[in-house]
Structure formats: C-alpha cells, structure tokens
Amino acid sequence: MNTSTLKTAVRQAMLVLPLTLLFTSCMETKNQSYLIGDNIAIFYPEGFSGEDHLPSLALIDEPQKVDQLGYGWKLKVEFSVLDGKSIAHINTGDASLYGTGEVTGNLLRNNTEISLWNTDNFTYKLDDGKRLYQSHPWVLGVRKDGSAFGVLADNTWRQNLYLKDGITFTADSKPFRVIIIEKENTTEVLKELAQLTGKMEMPPLWSLGYQQCRWSYFPDTRVAEVADTFRIKNIPCDVIWMDIHYMDGNRVFTFSEKDFPNPEKTNAYLHQKDFKSIWMIDPGVKKEKGYHVYDSGTKNKVWVQTADDEDFVGRVWPGDCVFPDFTNEEVNQWWANLYKPFMATGIDGVWNDMNEPAVFENTEENEAVMNGLTDMTMPSDNKHRGGELLPASSHLRYHNVYGYLMVKASREGILKANPEKRPFVLTRSNYIGGQRYAATWTGDNASTWAHLKMSIPMSINLSLSGQPFNGPDIGGFEGNATPNLFAHWMAIGAFFPFSRAHSINGSKPHEPWAFGKKVEESCRTSINRRYRLLPYYYTLFQEASAIGTPVMRPVFMADDKDLSLRKEQEAFMIGSDLIIVPKWSKNPHLPKGDWKIVSIDGENSADDKYQADVLLRPGAIVPLCNLAQSTVDYSTDEITLLVNLDESGKAKGKLYTDAGEGFAYKNKEYTMVHYKAIANGNKVNISTKFEGNYFNTQSKINVKLYYKGEVIEATGGYTDTITVNL
Numbered sequence: 001m002n003t004s005t006l007k008t009a010v011r012q013a014m015l016v017l018p019l020t021l022l023f024t025s026c027m028e029t030k031n032q033s034y035l036i037g038d039n040i041a042i043f044y045p046e047g048f049s050g051e052d053h054l055p056s057l058a059l060i061d062e063p064q065k066v067d068q069l070g071y072g073w074k075l076k077v078e079f080s081v082l083d084g085k086s087i088a089h090i091n092t093g094d095a096s097l098y099g100t101g102e103v104t105g106n107l108l109r110n111n112t113e114i115s116l117w118n119t120d121n122f123t124y125k126l127d128d129g130k131r132l133y134q135s136h137p138w139v140l141g142v143r144k145d146g147s148a149f150g151v152l153a154d155n156t157w158r159q160n161l162y163l164k165d166g167i168t169f170t171a172d173s174k175p176f177r178v179i180i181i182e183k184e185n186t187t188e189v190l191k192e193l194a195q196l197t198g199k200m201e202m203p204p205l206w207s208l209g210y211q212q213c214r215w216s217y218f219p220d221t222r223v224a225e226v227a228d229t230f231r232i233k234n235i236p237c238d239v240i241w242m243d244i245h246y247m248d249g250n251r252v253f254t255f256s257e258k259d260f261p262n263p264e265k266t267n268a269y270l271h272q273k274d275f276k277s278i279w280m281i282d283p284g285v286k287k288e289k290g291y292h293v294y295d296s297g298t299k300n301k302v303w304v305q306t307a308d309d310e311d312f313v314g315r316v317w318p319g320d321c322v323f324p325d326f327t328n329e330e331v332n333q334w335w336a337n338l339y340k341p342f343m344a345t346g347i348d349g350v351w352n353d354m355n356e357p358a359v360f361e362n363t364e365e366n367e368a369v370m371n372g373l374t375d376m377t378m379p380s381d382n383k384h385r386g387g388e389l390l391p392a393s394s395h396l397r398y399h400n401v402y403g404y405l406m407v408k409a410s411r412e413g414i415l416k417a418n419p420e421k422r423p424f425v426l427t428r429s430n431y432i433g434g435q436r437y438a439a440t441w442t443g444d445n446a447s448t449w450a451h452l453k454m455s456i457p458m459s460i461n462l463s464l465s466g467q468p469f470n471g472p473d474i475g476g477f478e479g480n481a482t483p484n485l486f487a488h489w490m491a492i493g494a495f496f497p498f499s500r501a502h503s504i505n506g507s508k509p510h511e512p513w514a515f516g517k518k519v520e521e522s523c524r525t526s527i528n529r530r531y532r533l534l535p536y537y538y539t540l541f542q543e544a545s546a547i548g549t550p551v552m553r554p555v556f557m558a559d560d561k562d563l564s565l566r567k568e569q570e571a572f573m574i575g576s577d578l579i580i581v582p583k584w585s586k587n588p589h590l591p592k593g594d595w596k597i598v599s600i601d602g603e604n605s606a607d608d609k610y611q612a613d614v615l616l617r618p619g620a621i622v623p624l625c626n627l628a629q630s631t632v633d634y635s636t637d638e639i640t641l642l643v644n645l646d647e648s649g650k651a652k653g654k655l656y657t658d659a660g661e662g663f664a665y666k667n668k669e670y671t672m673v674h675y676k677a678i679a680n681g682n683k684v685n686i687s688t689k690f691e692g693n694y695f696n697t698q699s700k701i702n703v704k705l706y707y708k709g710e711v712i713e714a715t716g717g718y719t720d721t722i723t724v725n726l
C-alpha cells in the first residue's frame with residue numbers, strides 16, 4: 001500500500017466510523033445462527049462485520065432474532081475463507097434448484113455456474129452467458145416431496161454461484177451472512193422471499209398492455225406513424241417507446257432539436273391516440289461544460305470518483321461521460337429532481353438502460369480481462385462516497401447495486417414529479433430486491449430460435465427470484481427475425497408479464513405488420529388474447545404486489561410433487577390457472593388432471609400455425625374482458641368467465657379491479673370479485689361475491705363452461721346466480 005492509498009483508506013475508515021458504531025451490535029466474531037422468523041434462519045460467519053455488508057440492500061428490514069435454531073433444522077451453512085475469497089456452502093442433497101435470477105440455459109439450475117457481476121452482455125455471448133445484467137444471489141430449492149427452501153446470500157460484492165454438490169457462493173468480499181427459508185412448498189418460499197426483500201408496487205394498468213419499441217423510432221413523425229398504424233390495423237397496443245435517438249447528441253434529459261423539437265406535442269399526440277410514452281434515460285452524463293446536467297452535477301459533486309479522487313470518466317454513447325454516485329442521498333435528490341421538467345413534457349414512463357454501468361472499454365486489468373474476456377464497466381477500485389444510509393466503499397462493493405440504486409432514485413423522482421400516478425420504470429440492471437423499484441427486460445437477446453426458447457426459462461427463473469414484472473425483447477433484439485420466428489415469438493411473448501417487441505438499430509422493421517399479412521393476422525390474434533385476458537393479469541399483478549407470488553411460473557408449480565414436471569421449460573404457467581403450451585413444443589410434461597384447451601378470443605389453436613394452446617386448470621374460473629385497442633378502453637362491464645370444474649364439480653376464480661392508476665386502491669378503493677361454480681345434478685350454479693369499495697359496474701356476465709368436450713354457454717346480470725344446464 002503506498003501512502004496515498006493508505007491515506008485514502010484512513011479517510012474512508014473515518015468516514016464509515018459512525019456507521020461502524022451503529023453496526024457494532026451486528027458484528028459477530030464466531031459462527032452464529034438463529035431464527036429470524038417462521039422457519040427462516042440467518043447464519044453469520046466468523047469475522048462477519050457489519051461495516052462490509054450493512055445495511056442490507058436485499059432486505060427491507062434488518063432481521064431480528066426471534067429464537068434459537070431447533071435441532072431439526074435441515075440446511076446448515078459451512079463458511080470458509082480461501083485465497084482471500086469468502087465462501088458459503090450449503091449441502092442441498094438431491095433437491096431441484098432454480099432461481100439465481102437472470103440466467104441463460106436451462107430452467108433447472110443444478111450443475112450450473114454463474115458469476116454475479118452485472119454485465120452488458122450483448123446477445124449473452126460473453127463468458128458463455130454466465131454473467132448478465134443483474135445479480136440475484138438467491139437459490140430456490142424444491143425437494144422430491146415438494147417441500148421447498150430458499151437460500152439468500154446477503155452480499156452485493158462480486159461473487160460466483162456454483163450449483164454443483166449443493167450451493168456454493170464464492171465472494172470477493174469479507175465473510176457474508178446467509179439466510180435460509182424452509183417452507184412446505186415453492187409458493188410459500190416465494191411469499192417469504194417477498195416478505196424479506198419486498199414486492200413490486202402495483203403498476204399502472206397500462207403497463208400490462210402490449211408495447212412497441214425499437215432502437216429507435218425517430219423522428220417524431222415516425223413515432224406518430226407507428227402509433228397510427230396500430231390503430232388503423234386494429235392491433236391493440238398501449239405504449240410506444242423512445243430509445244436514445246430522441247436525445248440531443250445522446251445527452252440525457254435533453255431532446256433533439258431536429259428529430260423531437262416538441263416532445264410535449266409528441267406525447268400529446270400519443271395520448272390522444274390512447275398511447276402512453278416511455279423515454280430512455282442512461283446513467284452516463286456527457287462530460288461537457290455548458291450542458292446543464294453536467295454543470296449542476298459537477299457543482300453538486302455527484303460523480304463517482306476514481307481511486308485518485310478524480311471524477312471517473314468513461315466513454316458511452318455521448319462520448320466521455322461521468323456517472324452519478326447513487327450511494328449518496330443528496331445525489332439521489334439531485335437525480336430525482338432532473339425528472340420533474342422531463343416528466344412535465346407528458347412522459348408516462350422511464351427506461352433506465354446501460355446501468356450495469358456499461359462503459360465502452362475495459363477500464364482495469366482484472367481477472368476477466370486477463371483471461372481475454374471483457375469487463376466493460378468502471379474500475380472496481382472506483383470510490384463511492386456513501387452517505388447517511390450507506391457507507392463509503394469501492395465499486396467492487398457497489399457495482400452490482402448500481403442499477404438498483406439508480407432505479408430507486410429514478411422512481412423517487414418520477415413519483416415526485418407526478419405524485420398522483422404509479423411510476424413505471426424499466427431497468428436493464430438490477431439486484432435482488434430491486435423489484436421494489438422497477439420492472440425489467442432481459443437485455444440484448446438475438447432473433448434466433450435458441451433465444452426464443454431460452455426466453456421462457458429465463459423469465460421463469462427471474463420470476464422465481466422475486467421479480468414478477470419481466471420479459472424479453474419479443475422478436476429478438478439483435479438481427480432480423482424471420483416472419484416465422486416473429487409470429488412464434490409473439491404467440492408466446494404476448495403472455496409474458498412484460499410484453500414488448502424491440503429491435504436493434506439498423507435491423508429491418510419489426511412491427512407486427514412488417515412481416516406480411518399472415519404474420520400480421522397472427523400477431524393480432526396473439527395480442528388480442530393478451531387484451532382479453534387483462535382482468536386475469538391485473539388480478540395476478542395485484543396478488544404479486546400484495547403477497548409476492550409470481551405472475552409467470554414453471555409448470556411444476558401446478559404440482560410440486562410431480563417429479564416429471566421439474567424440467568419442463570417450454571410450457572409455462574400464468575398464475576395458477578393457465579398453462580401456455582407453445583406451438584413448437586412437441587412433448588411437454590404437463591400436470592395430471594383434466595386441463596382444458598380454451599379459446600380466448602374465438603381462435604382455435606388447433607387450426608392455427610402459431611397460436612399456443614392455453615390450458616385451463618380443473619377447478620379454475622378465469623375472467624376475460626371484451627376486446628379493447630388499449631387499456632384506456634379497458635372495462636369490466638361485461639365479463640366472460642371461462643370455467644372448468646374439478647372432479648368434485650367445483651371451480652372458483654377472482655377478479656381484481658381498481659382505478660388502474662393512482663393510489664386510491666391503498667385506501668380500499670378497489671373491488672375483488674369472487675366467482676364460484678358448483679355443480680348440482682345436471683345444473684351448475686355460478687355465483688358472484690363482491691368485496692371492497694371501488695364502484696365498478698359489471699352489467700353482464702357470460703359463462704363458458706368447458707364440459708366433456710363441449711362449451712356450454714349462459715349469461716346473466718352481475719349479481720345473478722347464473723345457471724348452466726349440463
């Protein structure tokens with residue numbers, strides 16, 4: 001250590017002193033473990049120090065000891081230190097392992113290895129796709145008997161996650177603590193994960209609609225043209241996205257004079273046509289005197305520092321850039337305030353990209369770079385100043401949460417700008433717990449069959465890692481989708497929680513109508529299905545935001561004990577009531593029982609080249625609304641119930657409604673409708689029960705009962721008990 005780094009270290013130590021004192025109560029010297037909740041245990045290694053890891057960014061509250069670990073506790077953590085790395089190992093026997101966040105490869109994670117180091121990984125090629133844009137040091141395990149557990153390493157530092165012979169976290173950090181959840185099934189583990197790490201806030205209804213993106217739609221007249229075409233062609237759509245070309249020379253919080261001279265007008269036009277608009281904001285701020293964001297940021301000393309205490313400069317889209325240090329509250333306030341005039345142009349949502357953070361060149365000679373791989377981010381010895389909440393520390397510690405902290409600040413800014421509205425932020429980079437602040441997409445995939453297929457296990461594993469609101473670029477980002485691939489992708493992409501088509505700069509047009517009449521027709525059907533299912537989706541999103549259950553699920557969740565389902569990664573579930581079987585899936589493993597193939601919008605998937613089969617669970621009632629071209633016209637006035645009775649002749653379902661926007665729902669301004677079907681002799685009675693204060697009419701209910709190869713229909717008023725004659 002030379003004098004200058006020594007000085008820095010001393011200064012850093014002085015900075016964190018108050019925090020150290022604050023955390024001495026959490027400091028441990030030897031291994032310790034105890035219960036922090038109902039079947040939730042925490043394990044502290046010898047040498048654990050709060051200074052290196054606290055406060056936790058994964059957990060919403062600092063865990064409190066409630067009891068000793070009982071003798072029967074199954075999973076233990078073995079801690080060790082080797083070659084300066086801290087290791088935590090858990091022997092998980094022959095359990096099936098899932099989760100681990102955003103990952104390539106198979107759904108089942110056994111025998112895989114990933115690196116948790118957020119990376120701008122174009123088409124997932126770098127490092128064989130073993131590190132992507134996000135970090136979730138989390139594993140979900142399911143035993144043969146269906147009982148389940150979750151393992152969370154409460155550690156933001158760079159680490160490796162190896163799932164062979166159990167679970168091994170190997171971190172470039174001081175010893176870190178591990179939390180283990182033990183429950184009777186997968187759902188209970190995921191609910192507990194959400195309890196610990198937080199839930200997605202209720203998103204605006206419009207963000208559940210289909211969305212159209214491209215790098216980039218420009219100028220503004222092209223944006224209007226794309227929007228118009230959706231309406232002319234009667235293809236439902238809720239959002240048009242503005243990628244970086246809208247900016248003035250890629251400077252964030254500016255608009256190109258030439259291409260977007262009047263963003264208010266562009267947004268007003270979109271609104272008038274019932275669209276919302278989402279605009280991109282990157283973290284890199286052009287280093288240029290006279291540019292207001294750079295000037296005010298410099299004045300407020302907001303930039304991440306190098307080891308030598310200079311503003312770190314890295315090249316991104318605008319050229320040389322500096323980067324806000326989101327570990328500091330004042331920086332976050334400064335950042336949040338930038339959104340006020342920006343949102344005032346009528347912007348509805350924000351897209352935070354490049355926040356790994358990505359830089360266009362390697363900035364240090366680390367292990368990855370020496371092995372011929374790239375590591376295009378800031379140097380790991382860059383300095384973050386911290387503040388009242390977080391201690392000052394290196395980029396090595398804060399790299400994986402850079403995106404997380406950025407979207408937290410973005411969300412705050414958007415909420416401050418529009419306090420009556422539910423913020424919508426999409427992020428590329430994130431960390432476990434970041435579902436509290438932003439939805440996500442899976443970055444730069446490719447227009448290939450392999451990536452279409454991989455998008456399913458990827459989105460499922462993200463969903464099993466606490467992030468319910470996610471999806472891939474439909475059609476694939478890199479390259480040109482063939483008409484066939486695009487139609488197949490839309491046929492399943494329309495069912496993902498986040499449903500947006502996107503394509504790279506310079507690719508051929510990738511709108512649903514750009515691939516000829518047949519594909520256009522098929523995409524319309526796919527998207528229509530999404531829109532008719534919105535009551536079901538909205539209800540699932542409400543459940544996700546209330547209790548943390550995922551929207552998209554693996555098929556094995558239909559029957560945790562059926563081992564034949566554990567690897568199924570072509571078919572997937574939406575909620576607990578629907579299974580989507582892609583057209584190209586030949587022999588999917590499906591749960592036992594009389595699941596029925598249903599028609600959502602009059603289509604017959606058996607006669608269709610692209611449409612997935614949609615299977616309805618025995619015992620389920622799924623509500624559909626009438627078709628609308630956007631959620632502006634969303635109405636639950638007339639509801640169609642798809643009903644499939646179970647073996648005992650019963651079925652139930654529910655429908656959540658609220659204003660679709662705003663926060664009145666938090667003051668009970670919502671309605672939950674419960675539907676119940678009971679067979680009695682050769683009649684089936686369907687009754688409705690309302691709960692909540694949000695007044696919304698349901699003047700008509702249509703019942704479609706799938707029964708012995710037939711669809712039996714009946715109608716009634718919304719308070720009637722409707723009788724179907726078998």
Ligand code: MIG
Pocket residue numbers: 214215243244280353354428443444502503504
């Ligand atoms: O270096 O803004 O993943 O969705 O279109 C590329 C341009 C930067 C990467 C994102 C992609 C977006 C693109 N961005």
